[in-house]
Amino acid sequence: NILVIGSLNMDWIIEVDHTPIAGETLLGHFAKEVPGGKGANQAYAASSLGGHVTMLGAVGKDPSGEKLLQSLQKAGVNTSPIQANSETGSGMAIIYLNKMGNNSIVVLPNANNTVTKEVIMAHDELFKIADIIMLQLEIPLEAVYEAAALAHKYHKTIILNPAPAISHLPNEILSKIDYITPNETELSTLTNQPVTTVDDAIIAAQTLLLSGVKHVITTLGEKGAILVTLEEARHFPALSVKAIDTTAAGDSFNGALAVYLAEGKSIEEAIVFGNQVAAITVTREGAQSSIPFREEILPTTEN
Numbered sequence: 001n002i003l004v005i006g007s008l009n010m011d012w013i014i015e016v017d018h019t020p021i022a023g024e025t026l027l028g029h030f031a032k033e034v035p036g037g038k039g040a041n042q043a044y045a046a047s048s049l050g051g052h053v054t055m056l057g058a059v060g061k062d063p064s065g066e067k068l069l070q071s072l073q074k075a076g077v078n079t080s081p082i083q084a085n086s087e088t089g090s091g092m093a094i095i096y097l098n099k100m101g102n103n104s105i106v107v108l109p110n111a112n113n114t115v116t117k118e119v120i121m122a123h124d125e126l127f128k129i130a131d132i133i134m135l136q137l138e139i140p141l142e143a144v145y146e147a148a149a150l151a152h153k154y155h156k157t158i159i160l161n162p163a164p165a166i167s168h169l170p171n172e173i174l175s176k177i178d179y180i181t182p183n184e185t186e187l188s189t190l191t192n193q194p195v196t197t198v199d200d201a202i203i204a205a206q207t208l209l210l211s212g213v214k215h216v217i218t219t220l221g222e223k224g225a226i227l228v229t230l231e232e233a234r235h236f237p238a239l240s241v242k243a244i245d246t247t248a249a250g251d252s253f254n255g256a257l258a259v260y261l262a263e264g265k266s267i268e269e270a271i272v273f274g275n276q277v278a279a280i281t282v283t284r285e286g287a288q289s290s291i292p293f294r295e296e297i298l299p300t301t302e303n
């Protein structure tokens with residue numbers, strides 16, 4: 001059983017010639033509404049890849065909220081703990097996609113901000129029956145900390161995707177984390193060290209180990225991922241594909257890790273699987289819509 005605690009956002013993708021600057025009014029070409037949010041994407045991915053997944057989070061009592069729940073349910077996620085809050089709208093992301101393919105994103109947390117420490121404490125039972133707890137940083141930090149504390153109390157495996165980037169996480173939290181999965185930017189921000197090469201990433205990850213986190217798995221886009229523990233530093237190259245949209249690459253990678261770990265496979269096997277899954281995700285458009293099903297992943301000699 002995998003329990004995902006995190007955000008659900010409706011992504012509004014607006015195509016523009018260039019990213020608007022201060023004071024500018026711009027005519028967009030078209031807007032597309034797609035279900036997203038890091039928590040929801042990871043839950044969607046883990047379920048599509050064969051995991052038994054429950055999600056705890058919040059949406060607004062509005063059409064976006066209904067669509068967000070429906071998308072997860074279609075993928076097989078148990079959404080019953082997700083609250084529909086009438087006081088606030090659903091989380092939302094406005095994404096300007098310019099002609100060069102670059103994104104500028106504004107996220108409005110809305111209902112995601114109602115996932116408080118108290119909400120987490122009220123769902124103690126969900127922690128008891130889960131094997132793996134997946135966390136990100138798009139809900140209030142105090143709720144993430146409480147979730148880590150509860151998961152730790154029940155001796156559950158914790159995967160923390162420290163996104164969006166944050167400059168500090170207390171050692172008290174990091175020491176409870178089994179697997180932390182930053183991308184290059186998040187690792188750099190978290191350790192206050194430059195991360196551009198594989199070697200930089202290994203050095204920064206090693207400093208993170210000092211906080212007591214057990215495995216640092218850094219995703220490096222088209223360079224794949226690295227695993228750094230007290231015993232080893234190992235690079236797992238990405239598959240060579242033609243990337244057209246990297247949205248949800250990291251989320252699908254995290255979902256894949258959780259599914260393989262839940263099945264009792266090794267972390268090395270899980271990372272190979274994560275690279276395979278994410279390589280498919282980047283060849284397709286959108287967030288949840290780009291995430292593959294288990295049947296689409298070809299077996300390799302390593303798994």
Ligand code: ADP
Nearest residue numbers: 183219220221222224238243249250275278279
């Ligand atoms: P995020 O989406 O969080 O920024 P990354 O960009 O690091 O994460 O990508 C996550 C994973 O997606 C990588 O570890 C890799 O497996 C896969 N990936 C990303 N970009 C590419 C690419 N251009 N080609 C192949 N795989 C990719």
